[in-house]
Amino acid sequence: QSALTQPPSASGSPGQSVTISCTGTSSDVGGYNYVSWYQQHPGKAPKLMIYDVSERPSGVPDRFSGSKSGNTASLTVSGLQAEDEADYYCSSYAGSNNLVFGGGTKLTVL
Amino acid sequence: QVQLVESGGGLVKPGGSLRLSCAASGFTFSDYYMSWIRQAPGKGLEWVSYISGSGTAINYTDSVKGRFTISRDNTENSLYLQMNSLRAEDTAVYYCARGADDLPLDYWGQGTLVTVSS
Numbered sequence: 001q002s003a004l005t006q007p008p009s010a011s012g013s014p015g016q017s018v019t020i021s022c023t024g025t026s027s028d029v030g031g032y033n034y035v036s037w038y039q040q041h042p043g044k045a046p047k048l049m050i051y052d053v054s055e056r057p058s059g060v061p062d063r064f065s066g067s068k069s070g071n072t073a074s075l076t077v078s079g080l081q082a083e084d085e086a087d088y089y090c091s092s093y094a095g096s097n098n099l100v101f102g103g104g105t106k107l108t109v110l
Numbered sequence: 111q112v113q114l115v116e117s118g119g120g121l122v123k124p125g126g127s128l129r130l131s132c133a134a135s136g137f138t139f140s141d142y143y144m145s146w147i148r149q150a151p152g153k154g155l156e157w158v159s160y161i162s163g164s165g166t167a168i169n170y171t172d173s174v175k176g177r178f179t180i181s182r183d184n185t186e187n188s189l190y191l192q193m194n195s196l197r198a199e200d201t202a203v204y205y206c207a208r209g210a211d212d213l214p215l216d217y218w219g220q221g222t223l224v225t226v227s228s
Contacts, residue, residue: 051214099157099211
């Protein structure tokens with residue numbers, strides 16, 4: 001199973017919005033509503049930010065939102081804050097009991 | 111609160127073996143699927159394996175099939191990963207996480223580093 005495609009980097013100024021894409025195929029992102037997004041600060045474990053395309057776990061700010069169109073999922077961070085600077089990874093169920101991750105996007109808050 | 115604590119990482123020679131452990135607390139361990147995910151130095155995340163709460167459903171990513179074995183002890187609230195025939199490309203931080211392929215990985219441990227080198 002191939003990794004999902006994410007842009008290597010994204011950036012925005014404090015208060016702005018930024019959207020990170022995650023492109024797969026009809027066999028993963030497009031075929032199931034099991035897309036998740038994880039935030040990882042340097043040297044730390046990943047943290048679940050979005051699951052099932054657009055659901056937010058308790059405790060995650062509503063500045064974080066998820067969506068999907070066809071084979072591409074997106075994570076939008078609104079009202080950017082300095083602490084949002086991190087790596088972000090998408091994942092998707094890929095059928096046949098497999099899970100695939102994206103290559104990761106480094107979000108920089110300018 | 112949910113806690114996952116990995117242990118067992120270290121330096122091992124190619125072809126060697128290592129057993130990772132993950133001690134779980136703060137939830138009913140036997141009710142949840144558990145997974146191992148790894149991250150090579152400077153690289154992205156890669157799902158390795160999952161096991162169902164009862165231990166009857168198991169799956170592995172293709173690159174570790176036949177070499178790695180996932181297991182759990184629900185009486186000890188522990189998850190394991192037996193890694194045999196280790197290769198340089200298995201070098202990574204290994205995380206245990208609650209969840210599986212179609213279930214969100216909602217809690218993660220801090221990770222344990224496995225280095226395969228001669």
